[in-house]
Amino acid sequence: MTRNHELQPRPALDPRLLWRAAEHRDLDAWxxxxxxxxxxxxxxxxxxxxxxxxILESKNNPVATNTILGFDPEGVARAYARITKNRDGDKANGSGCVDPEWQGSGIGTGLLGWMEQRTRARFAEDAGAADGEAAAVPRPRLRLYMEQQHEHQAALFAGSGYEIIRYYNEMHRPLNQAVPEAVLDPELELVTFGPALHEPVRLAHNSAFRDHWGSEPRDVEAWGFVVNDPQARPDLSGVVLDRSTGTVAGYQLATHDAEGAQTRGFREGYTELLGVRREFRGRGIAQVLLADAMRRFAAAGMDVASLDVDSENPTGALALYIKMGYAPVNRSMAWDKVLQPVMR
Incomplete structure (x- = not known):
């Protein structure tokens, strides 16, 4: 049996707030x-x-144990945190925020403590489900993401023992420029993404990204978050198939944030995922998918095509995007902290 998690030091959550897990009744406040x-x-x-x-419907990361919301005496939500983890994953991902009016009083530090405690517990739970005889769980790791301009987050993370382990570039490509030429091999065909391709593309994605840093296989639930994303635009997404076998060779899945366009001042077609299976690489498939995305975005009235790329991507994606006319406009970072495990 796993020792009682209460033996772990409890995070110092601000006593001015009432803390509990998120529930459906909290949607508007959250x-x-x-x-x-x-x-x-x-x-x-x-x-x-x-x-x-x-998020409230997740079975792999139920909100009852993996979220926390803090409410002031008037019932206004002032802070929240959440972690997610794949059962076999080597890390948990954390996210959250503190109401700007309540920042600077230690609430963020308390939320980090809660996320760390919950991460240790998740690793213990998953190890117990896999092997009840194990003497200790694997070393838990919590990963946090932030945009470069949020210096207050960087100070909090660094002061809490986190280290930057990866940089990402947000890249834009104006759509008022000519689309680069990209010709598809005649043995391949380009089609629009749709429900019949949900599972084949999931399997292709897991295959394409098995050699990418930080990537973990997407199960059916995790993939549902992609294809059922409220901002998903299958009409702006393309899939390349092998004509002889029907195998998915590559894919470009797009989203569009209509609300964000109003505040940012431009309409953006965003490539959420772009991948090519190893056995099909070197045939210009990524270029074809990106060029197709640009045409689809432009026809839908978008101003820019955008995407994010790992600055150390092993496939040379950054060079490809620059060649296709994308330029960096923003940078974000991943921070990691290795935690002490819950002993058994």
């Missing part, structure tokens, strides 16, 4: 907290009510 914070911090993307509805 979304309102995130929106108020985003209005001040101006992130490129943030969770909205429809995203939170998806």
């Amino acid at each position: 979304a309102g907290l995130i929106a108020r914070t985003a209005a001040v911090e101006q992130p490129v993307w943030f969770e909205r009510r429809a995203d939170l509805e998806q």
